[in-house]
Amino acid sequence: MTVKQSPLKDCFVIEPKVFKDERGSFFESFNQKTFKKNTGLDIEFVQDNQSISQYGTIRGLHFQTGDFAQAKLIRVAKGEVLDVVVDMRPDSITYLKQFSYILTGENNHQLFVPRGFAHGFASLSDDVIFVYKCDNYYDKASESGILFKDETLNIDWKIPKKDQIVSEKDQNLPTLETFLSL
Numbered sequence: 001m002t003v004k005q006s007p008l009k010d011c012f013v014i015e016p017k018v019f020k021d022e023r024g025s026f027f028e029s030f031n032q033k034t035f036k037k038n039t040g041l042d043i044e045f046v047q048d049n050q051s052i053s054q055y056g057t058i059r060g061l062h063f064q065t066g067d068f069a070q071a072k073l074i075r076v077a078k079g080e081v082l083d084v085v086v087d088m089r090p091d092s093i094t095y096l097k098q099f100s101y102i103l104t105g106e107n108n109h110q111l112f113v114p115r116g117f118a119h120g121f122a123s124l125s126d127d128v129i130f131v132y133k134c135d136n137y138y139d140k141a142s143e144s145g146i147l148f149k150d151e152t153l154n155i156d157w158k159i160p161k162k163d164q165i166v167s168e169k170d171q172n173l174p175t176l177e178t179f180l181s182l
């Protein structure tokens, strides 16, 4: 496994070792000992999530606040996504900076997103199987987020407006300016 730092503090890309043969391929999608050895992080993931999305779906930007903030280890089992994170930690040297990365079922890359980051993704293909580990449990009351089309962040989701599929909940998330003023 190779760990590559992203431009955002504490956020990094993991490229697992993939074994290929005439049958197909195999890789360890998570190994606690290897993860700790290569990242120096001793994290206990407590919840695995999976979502399936059609082309054009944009989920996010989400995060849980306070005691229920979540670090996530993200990968795409099938399809292709543009994954986007924003550092929402006021004390961070990369505060309010954003980073996007293409995750696919082909490259098997993973993105580690620390607690205190907003996270979202756009489905660039149909039938995207998006799987991720969280180091804290889901807590509806702690859910928060930033509007995906926030003008300050000006994220290019790579999906034409006419093709965008966004939940009612996400369409009503606050802008960054509003969130920061709360």
Ligand SMILES: Cc1cn([C@H]2C[C@H](O)[C@@H](COP(=O)(O)OP(=O)(O)O[C@H]3O[C@H](C)C(=O)[C@H](O)[C@H]3O)O2)c(=O)[nH]c1=O
Pocket (backbone or CB within 6 Å): 049, 051, 059, 060, 062, 063, 119, 120, 121, 138, 167
């Ligand atoms: C996240 C979550 C949701 N749910 C329930 C709540 C809703 O009834 C239903 C769909 O939830 P939601 O529309 O919030 O799902 P996503 O839009 O995929 O949310 C996720 O998408 C972005 C990309 C993230 O990074 C977060 O992990 C998460 O917010 O699943 C649960 O029961 N447990 C959970 O952990």
